[in-house]
Amino acid sequence: MAQQLAIIVLVDIGNALETNTLEGNTYLFDNMKLHGSEGQGTGDLVTAIHGAYWRDGSQATEQVLNWLPYSLGSIPPTVPRSYQSDRARQSDEQALAELEAVTAKAGAPGADPTSELDHIRQVAGRRVKTTRRTRGRLSGQKVLDVTGQVVTEATAAYSYPGPVITDIYGQAVDEKIMYPAEYGSPDLVTDGWYWSATVDSSRPGTYAYTMRIQLHKLVQRGGETLWEPVNLTCASKLLITSEPKRNGFTGAGLGWLPIAPQAAQPQTPQPQTPQSAAPQPGAPQFPQSAGQPQAPATPHS
Known part of the structure; x- marks a missing residue:
């Protein structure tokens, strides 16, 4: 099953519209900080993607990216x-x-x-x-x-209205490292749409990509108030590494989970009952446990 990875795109819309650029006004986060992502909380995020392969060298799992844009200093989308x-x-x-x-x-x-x-x-x-x-x-x-x-x-x-991602392109897309597309979703926070991509994690390297983000500026025109769209761009990178498929619990190769040996529990001695000298007719006969002497078999006539 593909791994899910979220990338938060937080935009300071007021400053971005004033300076007409997203540089210095965008803050990117993902959930791979402990796995090698760099530049968390800045506009220079490098998202770490661990590509896994089987013993024969074939790709073991894909990576799925989900971009979630939010506005800084606006009414919360929740x-x-x-x-x-x-x-x-x-x-x-x-x-x-x-x-x-x-x-x-x-x-x-x-x-x-x-x-x-x-x-x-x-x-x-x-x-x-x-x-x-x-x-x-x-x-x-x-x-x-x-x-x-x-x-x-x-x-x-x-x-300001929340930022809207309208396109994702660049080196990672041109070299077919990832395949982005806009998908429908029942999540009302994203207005029913969100951008996602499947990443080919079998090709290690660093790949850049660009997001086209649409903001809205309030203007007065002809005595009317309008939201005027403003299109800006924001760049980011993917860092794909390759490692063998391993057990997430033990860090070792795939296989059975190791079970720690249990200490021998002291056994409570059971009272022994005297055995009858001769078996009763029709009673089932059971073999004696190992270590006890067995009576010689009686030959049949």
């Missing part, structure tokens, strides 16, 4: 799926309640409907327009900050 919609509905309900209060006291002396309506607009927040390129989870949602509150000012800090 919140309920309807979290953003719930927050947007709550802000709408609050804005409607305040609008009813303004309507009820319209015409009253000292009332300033203009300032009150401006406050209601801030409470309602900004809703992002749906475009052909931002359908799905980004469709029609309001802009929230990292605490889950609706953003009321254009200059306020806001939570």
Whole structure:
């Protein structure tokens, strides 16, 4: 069975959009630190892959890679799926309640409907327009900050949508070391899609590959708020080593697990019963245990 290996791609989206690069703004992790991976928590991760082979030299097992992109400084992806919609509905309900209060006291002396309506607009927040390129989870949602509150000012800090891997290419793919593809998944954290690859672990060496990652920047265009996609790239490497297939418990070759010899337990002496001089007719006859003298057989007539 193929071995599963996860690679976390953590992106500081705010700094990446400001500098227009993922260099210095990406932090990579995998679960092979104790097996030789280097550069954990940096943008220079080298993922260790142990290729195993049988005694005849044939490949014993494959390696399966799974890339999981996450955003640094955004709303955690583990919140309920309807979290953003719930927050947007709550802000709408609050804005409607305040609008009813303004309507009820319209015409009253000292009332300033203009300032009150401006406050209601801030409470309602900004809703992002749906475009052909931002359908799905980004469709029609309001802009929230990292605490889950609706953003009321254009200059306020806001939570970015999670990064999306759109392609994996480079030396490792060109030389057919790994075969990446996007797969469907019931996991809602990844929006139902994730990137995975099968690695040919029978070819030791270091191989580079590149991920194309799509970020989204909030822009104002024609009086509307839009998520504008920004495509950047991030590089990483695979380090494939080769070793014989071995037992994971003992570190030795394949075979039976060794069982430690058990110490001899002292036996409790059993009371002996006197044996009858002659066997009873029809009673079964059993051979005596080794070490006891046996009676000579009686010849038949």
